[in-house]
Amino acid sequence: MANCFVHYLEPCHEGSALAGYQDxxxxxxNWTFSPPFMPIVHRWEEIRSLCEGGDDKPAxxxxxxxxxxxxxxxxxxxxxxxxxxxxGNVRFExxxxxxxxxxxxxxxxxxxEAVCRVAKYELTEPPMDSPYWTVTLxxxxxxxxRCGYAKTxxxxxxxxxxxxxLSLPAYPLSFHSDATGMRxxxxxxxxxxxxxxxxxxxxxxxxxxxxxxxxxxxxxGRVIIDAFAxxxxxxxxxxxxxxxxxxxxKTTDDTKVTEKEGEKDEEEGYDDYCxxxxxxxxxxxxxxxxxxxxxxxxxxxxxxISKKDAPVKGNAEMTxxxxxxxxxxxxxxxxxxxxxxxxxxxxxxxxxxxxxEWGKLxxxxxASPISWNDEAFSNLVLPRSEKQLPWEFVENKALxxxxxxxxxxxxxxxxxxxxxxxxVGKTYTAxxxxxxxxxxxxxxxxxxxxxxxxxVETALSRALTLCGLWNAMLLLDEADVFLxxxxxxxxxxxxxxxxxxxxLEYYTGICFLTTNRVTSIDPAFESRVDLFLPYxxxxxxxxxxxxxxxxxxxxxxxxxxxSENLDEISKISLNGREIKNLIKSAHLLSLKNGGILKGGxxxxxxxxxxxxx
Numbered sequence: 201m202a203n204c205f206v207h208y209l210e211p212c213h214e215g216s217a218l219a220g221y222q223d224x225x226x227x228x229x230n231w232t233f234s235p236p237f238m239p240i241v242h243r244w245e246e247i248r249s250l251c252e253g254g255d256d257k258p259a260x261x262x263x264x265x266x267x268x269x270x271x272x273x274x275x276x277x278x279x280x281x282x283x284x285x286x287x288g289n290v291r292f293e294x295x296x297x298x299x300x301x302x303x304x305x306x307x308x309x310x311x312x313e314a315v316c317r318v319a320k321y322e323l324t325e326p327p328m329d330s331p332y333w334t335v336t337l338x339x340x341x342x343x344x345x346r347c348g349y350a351k352t353x354x355x356x357x358x359x360x361x362x363x364x365x366l367s368l369p370a371y372p373l374s375f376h377s378d379a380t381g382m383r384x385x386x387x388x389x390x391x392x393x394x395x396x397x398x399x400x401x402x403x404x405x406x407x408x409x410x411x412x413x414x415x416x417x418x419x420x421g422r423v424i425i426d427a428f429a430x431x432x433x434x435x436x437x438x439x440x441x442x443x444x445x446x447x448x449x450k451t452t453d454d455t456k457v458t459e460k461e462g463e464k465d466e467e468e469g470y471d472d473y474c475x476x477x478x479x480x481x482x483x484x485x486x487x488x489x490x491x492x493x494x495x496x497x498x499x500x501x502x503x504x505i506s507k508k509d510a511p512v513k514g515n516a517e518m519t520x521x522x523x524x525x526x527x528x529x530x531x532x533x534x535x536x537x538x539x540x541x542x543x544x545x546x547x548x549x550x551x552x553x554x555x556x557e558w559g560k561l562x563x564x565x566x567a568s569p570i571s572w573n574d575e576a577f578s579n580l581v582l583p584r585s586e587k588q589l590p591w592e593f594v595e596n597k598a599l600x601x602x603x604x605x606x607x608x609x610x611x612x613x614x615x616x617x618x619x620x621x622x623x624v625g626k627t628y629t630a631x632x633x634x635x636x637x638x639x640x641x642x643x644x645x646x647x648x649x650x651x652x653x654x655x656v657e658t659a660l661s662r663a664l665t666l667c668g669l670w671n672a673m674l675l676l677d678e679a680d681v682f683l684x685x686x687x688x689x690x691x692x693x694x695x696x697x698x699x700x701x702x703x704l705e706y707y708t709g710i711c712f713l714t715t716n717r718v719t720s721i722d723p724a725f726e727s728r729v730d731l732f733l734p735y736x737x738x739x740x741x742x743x744x745x746x747x748x749x750x751x752x753x754x755x756x757x758x759x760x761x762x763s764e765n766l767d768e769i770s771k772i773s774l775n776g777r778e779i780k781n782l783i784k785s786a787h788l789l790s791l792k793n794g795g796i797l798k799g800g801x802x803x804x805x806x807x808x809x810x811x812x813x
Contacts, residue, residue, distance in 0.1 A: 240270065241277045242300035288375065289362035295333050296321050298365060298372050304542065305337060306382070307354060307370040310409050310416060312546045312562055314339065315373060315386050319351060330358040335370055340390075340536070340543040341441055342397050344428030347536065348441020350545075383542060390541025392567050396548050397533050399670060400425040401640050406565030409547070411436075411558045422570065423561055424640060425550040429669055433662045434558055444540065551666075553640060556648070576632040579749045581625060581742045581776070586733065590616055590633055593731050594673075594710055613707040615728055617683075619718035620735025623775025629733070630675040630712035642667050643675040646682065653695040656682075660703045667709050674711045683715055685722045697722055704728060743779065744770035750783040 248267065281297045284290045290298060299305070299321040307314055316337035325331040333356045341350040354370040365371045376382050396402075401424055408419040411434060431438040536544070547560035580587055597614045618626040627643075634641035642663060649659045667674045676682075681693070682700040701724055704711065715721070718734075738746065744766055751761065774782070 238296060241274055241281070241297065284365065285375070287362075288365050290365050290368075291362055292331075292333075292356075292359050295356060296323070298375075299333075299335050299370075304373040305335075305370045306373050306376060307337065307352075309352075309546055310414075310560070312564075313386070314546045315382075315542050316352070316370070317543055332357045337370065338442070338543070339545055340393075340444075340540050341439070341545045342393070342427050342548075343439050343441055344426070344431055345438070346441065347397070347534070347540070348443055349543075350439060350441055386544075387538055387541045389546065389563050390536065390544035392563050393544035393546075393548065394533075394536045394541060396425050396563070396567065398426070399428070401570055401670075402566055403568040403570055404550075404552075404561055404566045405568075406562055408552060408557070408562075409560040413559075419552055419561065419565075421552070421554045422640065423550045423552050423566065424670060425548050425561065425566060426669070427549040429551070429666060430549040430558055432669075433666060553642070556644070572638055573635045576628075576635040580629060580632045581738070581745045581749070582629070582735075590629060590731065590733060591636060594633055594637055597710060613704065614710045614730050615704060615707075615713065616711070616731045616733060617713045617715070617718075617725070617729045618733040618735060619715045621737055621775065622716060623777035624735040624738060625776055626714040626733075626735055627675065627677055628776070630673065630714075633712075634673045637673070640670055640672040641675055642670075642672045643677060645677045646679050649676075649682075651681070651692075651696070653692065653699050656696055657699045657703070660700070664703060664707050664709070667707075672709070674707075674709060675714070676711065677714050678716070679713045680715045680717050680720075683713070683721045683725055684717075685720050697724075701725070701728065737773075738775060740770050743772075743774065746776050746779050747783075750780055754783060754787045 277297065280291075280294050284294065284298060299318050301318050301320065303318045305316055305318055307316055316339045318335060319338045320336040322334045322336070323331060324334060335354045335356070336351055337354060338349040338351050340347055356368060365375045373379050373382065401422065403421065404423040405420045406418075407416040409416055430436070544563075546563050548563060548566055549558070550561045550566070551558050577587075577591070593614060593616065618629060620626060630643070631641055644659075644663055649656045663674060666672065679700075682696055684693070684697070686694040686697050701722075705728060713729075718732075747766055747770060
């Protein structure tokens with residue numbers, strides 16, 4: 201009776217204890233377990249409880265007798281597991297005991313604590329190298345359309361003697377010193393993950409992991425959390441996550457694959473979190489002689505692979521795109537259970553609006569609501585009529601968006617061209633209007649678009665798509681090269697202008713353009729621009745207002761700058777950007793004076809007093 205068939209346990213409903221165990225399909229016949237009986241060791245307490253709690257004694261008696269027979273055989277493994285839980289130490293050959301399938305384990309994703317669930321454990325014994333355990337973990341993720349389970353791997357190389365369980369790259373949650381407290385904390389974080397599915401504009405401070413780069417970088421400022429846009433605009437393959445409902449994971453006849461193809465798909469499904477595991481640390485290598493516990497063997501090889509669970513595909517960038525990848529963001533989001541929140545990815549995918557970098561953002565730093573600057577528009581130094589004009593255009597555009605050309609979607613956007621010398625408030629106008637409208641501002645310079653027509657078209661299309669998805673305003677700063685009149689001698693620039701004209705023609709959102717040169721603008725743009733906003737050099741009164749605004753924003757407790765000082769420095773012919781830089785420098789110097797801004801500022805090189813403007 202060294203071997204036993206699983207159907208001997210059927211009278212006590214062993215399915216509820218063994219269901220979902222790796223490589224174990226209870227629908228098959230003639231399953232055989234061999235020593236050390238891993239599935240039975242992992243589910244020993246559940247099976248014992250089911251047998252002892254059964255009301256039908258004649259039905260449970262055979263299983264009870266079998267368990268009595270197995271008890272001394274399994275005693276070494278059961279005692280070893282009990283000793284591991286008592287001492288917190290484990291031997292390499294006993295690692296399989298603590299990584300039971302469905303066990304919650306603690307690991308880290310880019311140095312952020314995460315809770316995953318064991319999907320599979322496997323021992324590998326290379327002929328010319330030391331053995332190692334591979335533990336496959338699953339966690340909950342969001343691919344922009346739905347939630348599902350992704351996989352990651354943790355590799356534990358061979359080590360000699362005992363190792364503290366808590367020192368492993370992944371360890372059971374039950375070994376944590378405050379397992380209950382950690383469950384609560386991670387579940388609360390999972391609820392944040394749940395709330396951040398879809399599109400969200402948030403403030404973030406901390407670190408980010410850039411797309412395609414494993415190292416963390418600082419992030420501070422506004423971010424847009426949107427996994428849908430992350431995959432759409434970066435030409436990244438959207439992962440096909442395993443369904444949350446196990447019933448849905450059964451594949452249909454149209455998706456039958458060979459075992460070889462299925463194994464390949466599963467390998468391709470692992471995400472890039474395994475890069476940060478301790479797969480290559482020498483500290484986990486050692487030598488030890490032992491006999492690995494054999495796995496349960498199938499005796500029925502005729503099982504159709506289509507009845508197996510669909511391979512779980514993590515957020516690796518090489519998985520196949522699925523058919524549900526449309527241009528429409530999801531709007532029906534199912535609530536998650538507590539256990540699903542416990543398994544939620546601690547990182548979300550988003551865009552740093554300041555640097556235009558896509559990457560992963562930590563949940564603990566990505567959920568702060570936006571603090572809109574209500575003073576931005578009031579601090580805009582322009583004549584009242586000129587100041588209100590762009591806002592009225594934007595406000596009316598939001599109220600009515602039905603007018604267009606005879607061609608659908610042609611000319612439905614709002615194009616505002618701001619032109620004038622540098623540092624007079626062109627860029628700030630766009631920023632202030634976006635703050636007033638409570639929408640994100642997607643700002644780009646001509647340099648970011650490039651100079652190769654095909655690159656410009658791609659970058660501009662991406663920007664326009666994102667602005668459409670997020671209802672964002674687009675700011676194209678220093679767009680001189682795209683606005684200049686076309687000539688017969690420069691065909692490349694002519695192509696740039698043509699691409700730019702075409703894209704803006706069919707853009708349905710709000711776009712701000714800035715240029716320092718309006719005299720050389722291409723005539724074709726004149727009919728496409730809805731509002732021309734000219735800017736002139738700042739007057740003395742305007743400069744004084746700019747000085748006051750920036751001084752008030754320094755946050756200094758005291759200022760020795762008198763009204764007479766302001767009158768004097770306002771006569772110096774400076775633009776807004778130069779004034780900002782001077783205040784910034786003065787603020788840094790004031791930190792040595794107890795945070796006091798002092799008057800009597802020196803006149804910058806090249807600047808001359810000016811009586812008027």
